[in-house]
Amino acid sequence: MKKVLSLITGLMLGSAAVPAANAKTLVAYFTLSGNTEKAAKIVAEETGADLYKIELVTPYPAEYKAQTELAKKELADGTLPAIKPWPENIDEYDVVFIGSPVWWGTMSTPVRTFLASGVLKGKTVIPFVTHGGGGADESFADTEKLCEGCNVITDGWSGYSRITFGLAGWAEKSLKAATSNDK
Numbered sequence: 500m501k502k503v504l505s506l507i508t509g510l511m512l513g514s515a516a517v518p519a520a521n522a523k524t525l526v527a528y529f530t531l532s533g534n535t536e537k538a539a540k541i542v543a544e545e546t547g548a549d550l551y552k553i554e555l556v557t558p559y560p561a562e563y564k565a566q567t568e569l570a571k572k573e574l575a576d577g578t579l580p581a582i583k584p585w586p587e588n589i590d591e592y593d594v595v596f597i598g599s600p601v602w603w604g605t606m607s608t609p610v611r612t613f614l615a616s617g618v619l620k621g622k623t624v625i626p627f628v629t630h631g632g633g634g635a636d637e638s639f640a641d642t643e644k645l646c647e648g649c650n651v652i653t654d655g656w657s658g659y660s661r662i663t664f665g666l667a668g669w670a671e672k673s674l675k676a677a678t679s680n681d682k
């Protein structure tokens with residue numbers, strides 16, 4: 500009875516769009532030197548999600564200085580570099596964790612391409628980042644700006660380099676909150 504009542508209340512409050520507890524979950528991430536990939540694998544393992552590595556059509560330069568210069572230029576002129584196709588079944592996912600290295604205080608440009616593509620519209624998007632000491636900075640606020648029509652949870656996780664302290668607990672808690680009507 501309690502279940503039926505809460506279902507009816509949920510429908511009346513218009514909260515039917517909240518993903519169910521068995522929501523299909525994806526962890527999409529970009530990485531250049533492996534730190535975000537390490538974090539992404541932990542999030543996927545903790546939440547039982549599928550993994551999707553965002554890859555560039557034209558790979559980034561191998562050298563750090565060249566990487567920072569290209570990223571700076573792309574961010575300044577709004578270039579969204581082409582990425583390889585995302586999974587064909589992307590429509591099936593209700594919740595998408597999105598992992599990125601912090602580049603110049605924001606999400607990396609390949610992740611920006613994915614966020615701005617429109618493919619995540621209507622989904623719950625939960626960002627996490629790894630950084631080199633500057634913290635998440637504008638990453639989470641920018642995720643919300645870029646991902647139009649998405650339900651972005653701006654209480655993201657950020658970690659320095661390869662340190663993943665607190666990540667597993669955060670991932671579990673975030674998914675629970677995103678798929679629960681008890682908010």
Ligand SMILES: Cc1cc2nc3c(=O)[nH]c(=O)nc-3n(C[C@H](O)[C@H](O)[C@H](O)COP(=O)(O)O)c2cc1C
Pocket residue numbers: 529530531532533534535536563566567568570571599600601602603604605629630631632633634659660661
């Ligand atoms: C192009 C570029 C820009 C970066 N900008 C920042 C920054 O603004 N703040 C920061 O803390 N770290 C910055 N870093 C460091 C990375 O965020 C950090 O090393 C990250 O963990 C790398 O993740 P990855 O191994 O998944 O590529 C930058 C690195 C690159 C390559």
